[in-house]
Amino acid sequence: MSGGGSNVWRWLREHAVSIVGVLVVLYMLIPIVVIFAFSFNDPAGRYNFTWVGFTFSHWSNAFGIPELNEALVTSLKLAVLATVISTVVGTLMALALVRHEFFGRRAANFLIVIPMATPEVVMGSALLSFFLLIGTFSLGFQTLLIAHVMFCISFVVVVVRSRLIGFDRNLEEAAKDLGASGFETFRLVTLPLIMPGIFGAAMLAFALSIDDFVISNFNSGTTVTFPLYIFGAAQRGIPVEVNVIAMILFFFTVATMGFATWQQRRAEKMASVRPDQEAGVGMPAGTPAAT
């Protein structure tokens, strides 16, 4: 019996790190499980904090609260616009930083890093001071958009830059040798190859924007986004539908990520055919070399 005990003990000791690791993963997932479970709750009062009973009614009524819908639509619009602007602008910055040596490069790098090292409450209050003192912008959707693009840019640059650093520039040389113009090379070779990086950056920007509370809290005026709705509702009791919508957003994001990963694997498989076929190397990456 003591032998069995020591075996268990040995196994535990050998796998201690992995066991702790798995426990930490579970800890990270607990709140998501709670949010999901409580989206089926049937609370007695206005507060959805204690489990009362199981019901589907909030899932069938997911979009039944007009103010919540409005906030969600505002958040989605804001996130899409902020994502498009910050992704375009940030990708161009990443190209400049990786591809060119120029005066002021260090300053540009610093300008990109420093917003990521500033607490949100400082950025939010600084922007609010700016908007209050210059008075040209009225607080609302446009100030939110300005703020969201601002804090997304840095993250876009970092993600796209990491993709550009591992880029094989011979492919561009080859395209030029085959007579492609500078813009054609960019459109047909460079862009498709860094697309996964750009797509990842865009997803990150979207997630940052739709989830932002602190900076929005300072600069929203009377406009209400999804997180701001939750904050406002927290005092008087959050409707269960908030959990439902949070889970819908969660599953939607997971599905998008899954699809993106699958697409990327497919693209990589197609691309991996290329090196075997000498003739295919110089072809624009948009067209599969295998055909």
Place this chain on the structure above:
Amino acid sequence: MRRRVAPYFLLGPGAAWLFLFFVVPLYYLGELSLNSGVFGSYEFTWHWENYSDALQLYDSQFVRSFLYAGLATLFALLLAYPLAYTIAFKAGRWRNLLLFAVVAPFFTTYLIRTLAWETILSDQSPVVSVLDFLGLAPEGHVLATAGAVIAGLTYNFLPFMVLPIYASLERLDVRLIEAGKDLYASATQTFFRVTLPLSAPGVVAGTLLTFIPASGDYVNAQFLGSANNQMIGNVIQSLYLKQSDYPAAAALSFVLMALILILVLVYIRFAGSEALMGEEAAG
């Protein structure tokens, strides 16, 4: 000639945006912090008293912010390292699934995650009963205590700790660890002499990415703490958005930024320039 102008065209729009809406606002924050008067008629008067008042009135909130953020960073490091290590070296084909689990919390709204902790830590919850049984929840209470706020901060910023540590461990040459073992170092010695120093860039990046947002946070203190657990972020938010005492709030914001900057510089100095260089090379 064209090549020399090109980078500035590419950089232009983004740099202009960041300059106009990040750098310039900091100037206005500074200007507002030196205003005096009452709401509606604030005037720029080099009113430095805003700073001394801010520090005197809210010194305990400052101390609390850095204490909570520091503890949360420490706990996050203790939790994140084994997880990052597991994902990098032990997970095998489960690696992607575990990485997904690390970022999964990001896909649910920050506020809802924090509110979920309000449910988990409420007095009737089984988690609290267990903590109570272990003697970790005095009088069966967790919510509205410092512990709840620190737990919330730890949870919310944990992925920022895990990902950089994982990235540096994943790049690590496993042969170096094997060499340590070949040279008869014990597992513990190998870890402290080889693995940990080589993952230092990730640890430095992770602690900064956790500590900086945590010290300015006010969501966790608001939902999980009581009036006795308010952090400096709560004060800034309330002065700005509820009391409209802009000069005092701006002064606090400025002090917060300056203190964080000093702490970060001291920390980087202390952690060694090697770690920083590693981070630069990685970025």
